[in-house]
Amino acid sequence: MDAVEVKRIVKSFGSTRAVQDVSFGVRNGEILGLLGPNGAGKTTCIRVLLDIFKPDQGSVSVFGGPMTEAKKDRIGYMPEERGLYQDLALQRCLVYLATLKGLSASEARQRVGQYLQQFDLAAHRDKKVKELSKGMQQKAQLINTIAHWPDLIIIDEPFAALDPVNTQMVKDLMLDLKRDGRAIILCTHQMHHAEELCDRIVLIDRGRVVLEGALDEIRRQYAGNAVLVRVTGALPEVGGVLQETRHNHTRHWTLAEGTSPQDVLKHLVSSGAVVEQFEIALPSLEEVFIKVVGGPDPGRSPGGEAGDA
Amino acid sequence: MPRLWLIAANEYKRHVLNRGFLFAVLSVPLLIGAMIGLIMLMERMRVNNRPVGYVDLSGSLVTQSDSTNAGPVQFVAFPSEDLAQSALEAGELQAYYILADDYEQSRKVELVFVQSPGDNASAQFYDFLRLNRLHKDARADWPLSLDLVGRRVVEGTFVTVRSADGVRVYNESYPVSFLLPFFIGLGFIVLLTSTSTTLAQAFAEEKENRTIEVLATSVSPGQLVAGKVLGISAMGLTELGAWVAAVSVLLGILSRINSWGWLAIIWVHPRTLATIVVVAVPTYVMFAGLMIALGSTVADVQESQQIGGVLSLLFTLPIYATEAMVEHSTGSLAIGLSLFPFTALVSFCLLTGFSSVPWWQVGASVMILTLCATGAIWLAGRAFRLGMLRYGKRVDWRELLGRGSRVPEPSGSPGRRGIP
Numbered sequence: 001m002d003a004v005e006v007k008r009i010v011k012s013f014g015s016t017r018a019v020q021d022v023s024f025g026v027r028n029g030e031i032l033g034l035l036g037p038n039g040a041g042k043t044t045c046i047r048v049l050l051d052i053f054k055p056d057q058g059s060v061s062v063f064g065g066p067m068t069e070a071k072k073d074r075i076g077y078m079p080e081e082r083g084l085y086q087d088l089a090l091q092r093c094l095v096y097l098a099t100l101k102g103l104s105a106s107e108a109r110q111r112v113g114q115y116l117q118q119f120d121l122a123a124h125r126d127k128k129v130k131e132l133s134k135g136m137q138q139k140a141q142l143i144n145t146i147a148h149w150p151d152l153i154i155i156d157e158p159f160a161a162l163d164p165v166n167t168q169m170v171k172d173l174m175l176d177l178k179r180d181g182r183a184i185i186l187c188t189h190q191m192h193h194a195e196e197l198c199d200r201i202v203l204i205d206r207g208r209v210v211l212e213g214a215l216d217e218i219r220r221q222y223a224g225n226a227v228l229v230r231v232t233g234a235l236p237e238v239g240g241v242l243q244e245t246r247h248n249h250t251r252h253w254t255l256a257e258g259t260s261p262q263d264v265l266k267h268l269v270s271s272g273a274v275v276e277q278f279e280i281a282l283p284s285l286e287e288v289f290i291k292v293v294g295g296p297d298p299g300r301s302p303g304g305e306a307g308d309a
Numbered sequence: 310m311p312r313l314w315l316i317a318a319n320e321y322k323r324h325v326l327n328r329g330f331l332f333a334v335l336s337v338p339l340l341i342g343a344m345i346g347l348i349m350l351m352e353r354m355r356v357n358n359r360p361v362g363y364v365d366l367s368g369s370l371v372t373q374s375d376s377t378n379a380g381p382v383q384f385v386a387f388p389s390e391d392l393a394q395s396a397l398e399a400g401e402l403q404a405y406y407i408l409a410d411d412y413e414q415s416r417k418v419e420l421v422f423v424q425s426p427g428d429n430a431s432a433q434f435y436d437f438l439r440l441n442r443l444h445k446d447a448r449a450d451w452p453l454s455l456d457l458v459g460r461r462v463v464e465g466t467f468v469t470v471r472s473a474d475g476v477r478v479y480n481e482s483y484p485v486s487f488l489l490p491f492f493i494g495l496g497f498i499v500l501l502t503s504t505s506t507t508l509a510q511a512f513a514e515e516k517e518n519r520t521i522e523v524l525a526t527s528v529s530p531g532q533l534v535a536g537k538v539l540g541i542s543a544m545g546l547t548e549l550g551a552w553v554a555a556v557s558v559l560l561g562i563l564s565r566i567n568s569w570g571w572l573a574i575i576w577v578h579p580r581t582l583a584t585i586v587v588v589a590v591p592t593y594v595m596f597a598g599l600m601i602a603l604g605s606t607v608a609d610v611q612e613s614q615q616i617g618g619v620l621s622l623l624f625t626l627p628i629y630a631t632e633a634m635v636e637h638s639t640g641s642l643a644i645g646l647s648l649f650p651f652t653a654l655v656s657f658c659l660l661t662g663f664s665s666v667p668w669w670q671v672g673a674s675v676m677i678l679t680l681c682a683t684g685a686i687w688l689a690g691r692a693f694r695l696g697m698l699r700y701g702k703r704v705d706w707r708e709l710l711g712r713g714s715r716v717p718e719p720s721g722s723p724g725r726r727g728i729p
Contacts, residue, residue, distance in 0.1 A: 052525050052698070072526055083523040088323065096319050100312055100527040144523065 002027050002061070003152045003183035009048050009058030018044040021058075022209050024202040028151070031174065031184040033198035033215075035191070035285075037293055041207040042187045043080070046154055049185075050077060063151070073102040076150035078141050080157045080187075086130035091116065093129055094144055101148035108147065115143040119169075134161035142170060146177070153177060156187040171197060191286035201285070205293050219282040222291060225255045226281035227264060236271035238264060252281055312528045316536025317543065324507060324544045333503065334548055338555030345563060357427025360385050361434060362393045362405030367412035370441045380433040397423065406434060489577045490585060494658025496552065497589045501654075502621040504545030505593075505600040506614065511537055512604025512693070513613040521697045530693060538597055581661045584671055585654070591678035592654045596620075598685025602692035606704035623651040627659055638664035648674050650681045 002025035011019040019041045026032040036042050047053045049060055051067040062071050085093045091112060098108035116122045119139045124132060129140065138161045145153060155174075159167050174197055178184055188194055194201060201218065203211035211218060230250045240259030245252045255264065265278055283291070324330055358381040363370070365386065385402065387393035393405040404422035409415055418438070420426070515521040524533055600617060607613045627634060627646050634643040638660055647656040647666070653674045660666045688709065696704040 047698070050526050052522070069529060072528075075526060077523065077526045079519060079522045083519050085323075085520055086518050096315070097523065097527070099315055100524070 003063060004049060004185070005061040006045065006049060007059050007061075009045070009055040009060065011044055011048055011053060011055050018207055019048065019055075020207045022202075022204065022207070023058075024209070024212065026152075026183045026185055026200075028183050029178055029181045030199045031178050031186055031197050033194035033201035034185055034187045034204065035189065035194055035201055035289065036204035037189055040204045042204055043156065044207075045204065046077075046156065046185070046187060050075065050154070073148065074151045076101075076145040076148065076153045078145040078153075078155045078158060080160070083141055084129045084137065084144065087128055089126050090121065090129055090132065090140055091125040094140065094147065097144050098147045101150075103148055111147050111149075112143065115147060119143060135163060135166055138162055139166065139170075142173070146173075150182070152183045152185075154185045154187070157190075158186070159188070159190060159193055167193075191284065191289050195285040203289065203292060211288070211292050215285070216282075218288060219285070220280075222288045223280060223282045225257070225259070225261075227253050227255065227261045228277060228279050228281045229253060229264075229268070229275070230277035231268065232274040232276055234273070236268065236273055238267055240264065250277060313532045313536045313539070316528065316533060317540035320511065320537050320540025321543050321547075324541065325547060330544070330548070334551045337499075337552050338559060341556060342559055345559070349566075355428040357403050357430055358382055359403040359430075360401065361426065361430050362387050362396055362402045363434070364388070364390050364393050364405060364407045365412075366410040367408050369413050369445070370408065370438075380429075380436070382427075382430045382433045384434065384437060394421070397421065403427065403430060488662060490581050490658045490662040493577065493582070493585055494655050496549065497585065497592075497654060497658075498621075498624045500545050500549050501589070501593050501596055502617075502624065503548065504541050505596045506617040506621065507544065508537065508541050508597055509600035509604035509607075509613040509617045510610050511541060512601055513607055513610045516605065516697060517609050525697065530690070530697075534601060534689065534693060538601070542593075542597070584657055584661050584666065587671065587675055588654050588657050588678065591675060591682045592650070595650060595678060595682040595685045598682060598689040601689035602685070602709070605689070605692040605696040606706075606709060608703050612703075620651075624655055626652050627655040631659055634659050635663045638666075644670065648677055650678050653678060 005025040007023050008021050009019055009023070010017070010021060022041070022045055024032065024034070024045075034042050034045065044053065048055045049062070051060070051072075060067065063074065084097075088096070091109075094112045094116075095105065095108045098112060099105055103111065113122075113125075116125055119142070121132075121136060121139060121143075124136060129137060132140065138158070142155075142158060145155065158170055158174075162170060171193070174184060174186070186194060186197060195215065198215055200214050201212065202209055213221075228250055238253075240256045240263065241253045242256050243254040253264070255261070261278075261280055265275070268275055268278070360383040362385045370386075385396070387396065387405065390407060393402070393407075396402045397405055403424075404420055404426035407419040407421065409417035409419070411417070420431075515524065528536075599620065600613075603616055603620075604613050607616065630642060630646065633640070634646065634656065637643060643656065643660060646652040647660060647670055649656075657666060657671070657674070692704060692709055695709060
């Protein structure tokens, strides 16, 4: 059973149709990437999913049925930016928000204390949230999202203000949560993070789903006729290669129409070359994204979608 | 603990456990204490209880009465100016009076002093002269006892003015009781505006820092609004309670001082108090609702403070019309202001203090206020739903009132909560 099943939702704000016929689902133990450019409708989808907005059409099923107040306790949501009381001490703020998710005060204090240690924030527990750096606030928000051990985690742009070390820590945490059987929806427009973490993606543009599926399938679907090759020693003459680019010792060959990768491999082996690496060159998710969504659209809102999309 | 109470407790602690609240709580009693202290200091500076002498060249003064001597200043008769002057220079007197030899005709009295005598000494000597004058007349054709005449001169009249319904009572012994409803009303206004503007700020702040989005995934909008109203109202009641306690303690201490004994008999008729409370409760609900609507629809905290401040000024309008309302308590201005929701509370505080207000007027005002409070709550709910996720943006009032709606009505499953 899917943790979340969104079916053909439509949501308009006045004459603006923010979301049009969007469907997706996420299973336990899976990370779903909800991707799209700014203003695509990702946040609106999430708000509909969370029952903050009612859909004009379509339906949302969470843990096998409509959203209820009790089910909200099984969900952890981290909005794109801020979301904490700026004038409260960090620990007090997190404990309060955790109690609103159904934890007792002592349980909330214990878990928040553990996470503060884990995220290197224990020394800042008594500081006001506004006195923390952006990165620290981001980590604090993540603690707020997971402190009540939710079954469904929805995270909007979690890496925005993090340095590489903390980015890796958050990625590891997400993978741990996934292994632990949690369903995770990751909203981002940073494709390399999605590529690294997501099992499946849903790409939304202008309120519509333009691409969805398992990551590998999508990359294969958008793969051109190209291979990655690395050989030791002399490289024989290979026909049917239109273009070659090199990354260290690996060559990226774009093949001519009519030349298959099998032909190239057969030729290399028969020529006596020692092949160390030979694989179909798959496009990066970013390349797929650009291919599907296209270049920058001047009509799009530059300020993101928060608040009205 | 139910989440509504968690939210209320958090709001209460957030606002009460900070320096700003402590300052607000202490400022009123400190201000009142400072004002009373200043008055007492000035009074003390004008008081001098050292003996005062007099030289009666006219021979018209009779012996001092016990009543007059009940005052703290002793009057010492001197047969000549020289002796009085010597006593003054020796520091035995603060001053002495000389009654001219034609005092009976001219009423001429001369005061001699080195430093200005105390106001109390002059007042007491004036009573002494009046007492003698009355005593002299009484001896002639009005045989009253000197003690009785003395008490009337010193203590004043015993006239009590009472309204037909017995609610309004005035006499010289407790003039403050007469004004008390007005002060109670002002206290309510301060409480109402401070808690309501705090409410507006709380909603605007959560919208500004986007906490609202996290809260919306934890609690229902109803729990959120009710919890905030409860917590911040409790804060206001704490503030009021602290003021009442501090002022009561202050008055209790002051009433033990002789000249401030009248403070012990300050009172307000229960019906007057009941009138103020029944008007104050829907006024509070109405204003709180409007402030929630304001906090949910403005772009930021600063804007909510500015608009909230202007709205609060409406409450004070009757104060500017005090004279007209008191002089014509049944006039159209007084009735009109008592029926207008924003000015009803202060109007009733003024009217119940200075006149009797008919029940129909109170009933009509409470009914209008209740209708307005209901409308304000509806508006608050709608504003909250429409505005909570519009970060940095205002909600148009036409849209809020349902005209030219930009956001369609909810179309989700019946019975489910959520934001349209």
